[in-house]
Amino acid sequence: MRGIKVKIEKIRADFPVLKKGIIYFDNACMTLRPKQVIEAMNEYYYEFPACPGRSLHQLGNKASEAIAIARKKIARFIGAKNEKEIVFTRNTTEAINLIAHSLKFGKKNTVLSSDREHNSNLVPWIIARERGIKHVIVKEKESHEFDLDAFSEAMNESVKLVSIVHASNLDGYILPVKEIIKTAHDFNALVLLDGAQSAPHSPLNVKKMDCDFFAFSSHKALGPSGIGALYGKKHLLEELRPFISGGSTVSNSTYESAEFLEVPEKLEGGLQDVAGIIGFGKACDYIEKIGRSRIAKHERKLNKKFQSGLLELEKAEIIGVKDTEKKTGITSFNIGKLDSHEVALLLDEAKIAMRSGMHCLHSWFNAHKLRGAVRASFYAYNTEWEVEKALLELSEIEKHLA
Numbered sequence: 001m002r003g004i005k006v007k008i009e010k011i012r013a014d015f016p017v018l019k020k021g022i023i024y025f026d027n028a029c030m031t032l033r034p035k036q037v038i039e040a041m042n043e044y045y046y047e048f049p050a051c052p053g054r055s056l057h058q059l060g061n062k063a064s065e066a067i068a069i070a071r072k073k074i075a076r077f078i079g080a081k082n083e084k085e086i087v088f089t090r091n092t093t094e095a096i097n098l099i100a101h102s103l104k105f106g107k108k109n110t111v112l113s114s115d116r117e118h119n120s121n122l123v124p125w126i127i128a129r130e131r132g133i134k135h136v137i138v139k140e141k142e143s144h145e146f147d148l149d150a151f152s153e154a155m156n157e158s159v160k161l162v163s164i165v166h167a168s169n170l171d172g173y174i175l176p177v178k179e180i181i182k183t184a185h186d187f188n189a190l191v192l193l194d195g196a197q198s199a200p201h202s203p204l205n206v207k208k209m210d211c212d213f214f215a216f217s218s219h220k221a222l223g224p225s226g227i228g229a230l231y232g233k234k235h236l237l238e239e240l241r242p243f244i245s246g247g248s249t250v251s252n253s254t255y256e257s258a259e260f261l262e263v264p265e266k267l268e269g270g271l272q273d274v275a276g277i278i279g280f281g282k283a284c285d286y287i288e289k290i291g292r293s294r295i296a297k298h299e300r301k302l303n304k305k306f307q308s309g310l311l312e313l314e315k316a317e318i319i320g321v322k323d324t325e326k327k328t329g330i331t332s333f334n335i336g337k338l339d340s341h342e343v344a345l346l347l348d349e350a351k352i353a354m355r356s357g358m359h360c361l362h363s364w365f366n367a368h369k370l371r372g373a374v375r376a377s378f379y380a381y382n383t384e385w386e387v388e389k390a391l392l393e394l395s396e397i398e399k400h401l402a
């Protein structure tokens with residue numbers, strides 16, 4: 001892993017929003033953007049705001065070149081050897097839907113998932129049931145960790161795809177994907193990892209992991225919103241039937257037929273978000289410069305401090321997996337019987353941003369009979385001081401209201 005030592009104050013100075021004095025602990029929802037990313041996107045709009053891949057003039061060529069460079073950076077960021085294995089999508093949700101709609105399923109095929117999937121990796125499979133695809137859910141252990149034995153038992157030859165979250169947005173728990181992928185492949189099943197919460201947070205190499213597909217979003221990785229990517233092994237992407245077809249996906253057409261371009265273009269219908277793609281590439285550069293092992297260590301340290309502080313509060317309850325060594329920097333919690341939204345609004349008054357509610361994990365919360373939780377999620381620019389301040393506010397909330 002490349003990575004240079006960058007002091008936290010230097011990192012913080014790159015994020016304009018932090019100058020407002022806000023403590024931003026909502027990174028699992030969306031990270032902040034450094035000025036380098038904003039500037040790279042502005043450069044496109046100021047200097048060469050033209051159509052890539054279509055127009056041959058100098059501005060169009062510059063845009064095509066910028067997209068090609070960004071695609072290479074994004075491929076390198078996740079350890080893909082070939083940039084043609086990166087398909088641009090609007091986000092993780094669209095990347096998962098691309099697979100749900102484009103992978104060729106037989107009538108008796110099964111898709112297998114965990115019981116803690118974000119709606120984006122649950123609802124497409126609920127809809128797929130209408131096409132005769134079976135969706136099987138593997139329940140977690142009492143400790144909330146993934147149950148590898150139950151998973152192995154659920155595997156059989158009908159499973160075409162294991163579509164599963166890599167790191168959970170509930171509690172940051174990192175699933176044992178090495179074992180999951182090995183078992184799935186033993187049954188000739190493909191594996192799609194929902195990497196929305198893993199890609200920006202720890203070192204990652206899709207080739208070494210040997211997953212077949214990997215979906216992730218730029219806005220959780222210091223990049224702009226509205227852009228994400230699907231990685232797929234090239235021969236598997238080539239087998240996909242385009243989900244959104246049209247302009248930019250074909251080299252020729254008649255009134256009756258269309259000749260598709262190769263991947264990834266074949267799967268990227270319509271003009272893409274050029275500035276978004278450029279910003280996404282720049283964000284990957286920025287993260288790589290800090291180094292994801294360093295980010296993982298930092299997040300874990302903050303999370304450990306935060307969880308220990310919560311445990312000292314009389315009425316705080318940590319939701320999900322508690323072992324910080326098995327998690328990225330996310331902790332969901334409740335304070336007594338207080339509604340999570342109420343707690344989040346009180347924190348907001350103290351300029352502390354945390355998310356509340358069911359975090360698009362309604363199925364898991366409903367199954368556990370919980371109305372929601374407050375979620376703190378950390379990133380490279382957060383500090384120990386900020387964690388202390390949040391804990392102080394929470395103890396005040398507990399003292400006066402819970």
Ligand SMILES: Cc1ncc(COP(=O)(O)O)c(C=O)c1O
Pocket residue numbers: 028029091092093094118120121165167168169194196197217228360
């Ligand atoms: C684990 C996980 N999967 C999928 C998504 C959906 O991501 P997006 O909204 O970028 O499609 C999220 C977003 O919070 C997530 O945390």
